[in-house]
Amino acid sequence: MEMLVNCRRYLSVGSVKKFSLVSGYNLKCGLEVHTQLDTKHKLFSFSTNDPFGSVDKPNQNISYFDAALPGSQPILNYEVVLQALKLASVLGCSINYNSQFDRKHYFYGDQPLGYQITQHYSPIASNGHLRLSPKFDGIGGTKDKTIDIIQLQIEQDTGKSIYIENEDLTLLDFNRSNVPLIEMVTKPDFTTIEQVRAFVKKYQNLIKILGVSTGELETGAMRVDVNISINDLPRVELKNLPNTSSIVNAIKYEYNRQIEIIHNGKAEEELSFSETRGWNGSETVKLRSKETTIDYRYMPDSELPKLKLAEDIMKKVKESLPPLPDELFEQLTHHPYNLSLKDAKIFVISNTHTINYENAELRQYYLEVFKRYSDEIGAKNINPKLPNGWIINELIGDLNKLDLYLNDITPSLTPKVFAQLLSLIHTKKISKTSGKLLLFHVLKELKDRGSSSVPININFDTLIEEFELEQDTIRNKNDLVLLCQHIIDELDNKKMIADIISGKKKNGLKFLVGQGMRSSQGKLDPIELEKTFKSMLEIKW
Ligand SMILES: Nc1ncnc2c1ncn2[C@@H]1O[C@H](COP(=O)(O)OP(=O)(O)OP(=O)(O)O)[C@@H](O)[C@H]1O
Numbered sequence: 185m186e187m188l189v190n191c192r193r194y195l196s197v198g199s200v201k202k203f204s205l206v207s208g209y210n211l212k213c214g215l216e217v218h219t220q221l222d223t224k225h226k227l228f229s230f231s232t233n234d235p236f237g238s239v240d241k242p243n244q245n246i247s248y249f250d251a252a253l254p255g256s257q258p259i260l261n262y263e264v265v266l267q268a269l270k271l272a273s274v275l276g277c278s279i280n281y282n283s284q285f286d287r288k289h290y291f292y293g294d295q296p297l298g299y300q301i302t303q304h305y306s307p308i309a310s311n312g313h314l315r316l317s318p319k320f321d322g323i324g325g326t327k328d329k330t331i332d333i334i335q336l337q338i339e340q341d342t343g344k345s346i347y348i349e350n351e352d353l354t355l356l357d358f359n360r361s362n363v364p365l366i367e368m369v370t371k372p373d374f375t376t377i378e379q380v381r382a383f384v385k386k387y388q389n390l391i392k393i394l395g396v397s398t399g400e401l402e403t404g405a406m407r408v409d410v411n412i413s414i415n416d417l418p419r420v421e422l423k424n425l426p427n428t429s430s431i432v433n434a435i436k437y438e439y440n441r442q443i444e445i446i447h448n449g450k451a452e453e454e455l456s457f458s459e460t461r462g463w464n465g466s467e468t469v470k471l472r473s474k475e476t477t478i479d480y481r482y483m484p485d486s487e488l489p490k491l492k493l494a495e496d497i498m499k500k501v502k503e504s505l506p507p508l509p510d511e512l513f514e515q516l517t518h519h520p521y522n523l524s525l526k527d528a529k530i531f532v533i534s535n536t537h538t539i540n541y542e543n544a545e546l547r548q549y550y551l552e553v554f555k556r557y558s559d560e561i562g563a564k565n566i567n568p569k570l571p572n573g574w575i576i577n578e579l580i581g582d583l584n585k586l587d588l589y590l591n592d593i594t595p596s597l598t599p600k601v602f603a604q605l606l607s608l609i610h611t612k613k614i615s616k617t618s619g620k621l622l623l624f625h626v627l628k629e630l631k632d633r634g635s636s637s638v639p640i641n642i643n644f645d646t647l648i649e650e651f652e653l654e655q656d657t658i659r660n661k662n663d664l665v666l667l668c669q670h671i672i673d674e675l676d677n678k679k680m681i682a683d684i685i686s687g688k689k690k691n692g693l694k695f696l697v698g699q700g701m702r703s704s705q706g707k708l709d710p711i712e713l714e715k716t717f718k719s720m721l722e723i724k725w
Pocket residue numbers: 212213214215216369370371372373411412413416417418419420421
């Protein structure tokens with residue numbers, strides 16, 4: 185009965201936006217993710233590997249082998265192997281020290297060899313896992329979820345077919361042909377869409393941090409196929425999912441579609457065999473069913489020897505790995521840094537906005553500044569919000585505004601110098617406003633000198649004197665009261681003052697403080713000003 189009620193709820197919803205899982209219809213998903221590796225050369229030839237950069241220059245990066253000219257033979261690019269091993273290592277896989285390459289046969293215009301070289305029988309790595317946590321991956325609930333990874337295999341990408349509509353013409357571009365790919369296959373361990381979304385994000389970040397790929401879904405550098413089934417019926421494979429929202433919406437749509445079929449008693453007819461479906465932006469559409477699946481006639485590639493790895497190779501691979509996101513999140517969100525997860529991500533994960541710095545470099549800079557600042561002020565007295573805010577908001581903001589790179593400024597604005605600025609703010613020698621002015625001034629100066637010039641010596645004490653920025657120490661409380669009274673008199677607006685006092689216009693107080701800051705050219709402490717206004721006007725809120 186509950187099933188029926190739930191089902192009606194689903195049927196009346198209709199839109200995939202208001203999606204929820206329906207009890208009695210258990211979602212099961214498994215992923216196959218193809219990732220283009222960022223190597224210099226292609227997988228089995230010396231041609232340049234730059235499929236995205238050469239999009240508008242078709243057939244520029246091709247060798248005889250990529251075009252499958254008779255007599256050409258594959259030569260394995262070891263950079264690919266190294267990248268695959270890095271990924272296998274962070275996914276906790278068992279490494280296969282004797283993997284091999286196989287031919288997967290099918291004929292298509294953009295696959296001129298007549299087969300794709302892949303690893304079918306003996307892939308390079310297997311039995312790994314990736315753990316998702318509610319804390320760092322937003323999967324909901326309170327428990328971690330582990331997704332098992334069946335295998336990682338090295339394979340070639342295909343060329344690209346470009347269909348010219350109405351002309352009965354297909355153009356072929358082989359720039360992508362023989363680009364190295366890693367196919368990663370998970371077990372069907374996903375039971376919610378949040379888990380799928382979190383996994384894709386996490387895998388993508390790992391790939392980026394390892395430097396093995398851009399991991400971009402939009403350019404096709406990473407391609408996610410989702411296999412989905414309900415209540416252990418045969419799986420449906422979803423392809424053509426060019427971004428995260430397509431992945432999520434396609435699963436929602438397909439889940440609802442399959443429920444409707446089951447609910448209408450048509451499961452036997454329509455869901456008793458596996459099929460492959462594509463996503464057209466609003467619905468999943470059938471591409472092919474199992475009956476028409478090609479027989480690939482896998483066989484070992486006779487031109488490629490077994491890939492035998494040295495016994496100590498994994499020790500070296502592990503030594504080359506950077507710190508991983510979860511370890512960094514643990515470190516940065518705890519004492520003494522106490523960053524929010526959102527801020528910690530700025531130091532760990534790149535996104536399209538982070539063009540002025542490399543995350544690892546920014547993180548290094550931050551940690552160094554933090555240490556110097558703690559040394560100067562004493563670890564017990566520090567205010568972690570200072571380094572956090574001044575680097576995340578001010579420094580990054582200014583770099584953006586001035587179109588500067590972190591690398592350009594760090595030889596002069598060393599962590600030691602930056603920590604001095606923080607100490608001056610911490611000890612209230614200068615106000616925050618003055619600190620902002622100084623930082624911007626110094627960065628502007630560096631920008632005007634150009635990045636290639638020798639580092640300059642930055643002395644904040646001299647600059648503070650030069651610009652007369654030393655914070656007015658409130659020697660006489662009366663001075664401050666007088667100034668505040670003067671501001672209120674100048675304003676001459678009884679209604680506004682009454683509204684501030686009653687709390688109707690709380691923002692008005694900020695305005696008064698702003699006037700005080702302006703009249704002192706930013707040298708007064710805004711907190712002191714606010715306190716004085718509040719006590720003078722007897723503000724209770
Ligand atoms: N019952 C199921 N429900 C959902 N997903 C499933 C189910 N059974 C298997 N899968 C998933 O299907 C995928 C199978 O991928 P695999 O690469 O092994 O085979 P394939 O899709 O037939 O091959 P190809 O690489 O040619 O697409 C895995 O991600 C696995 O987790």
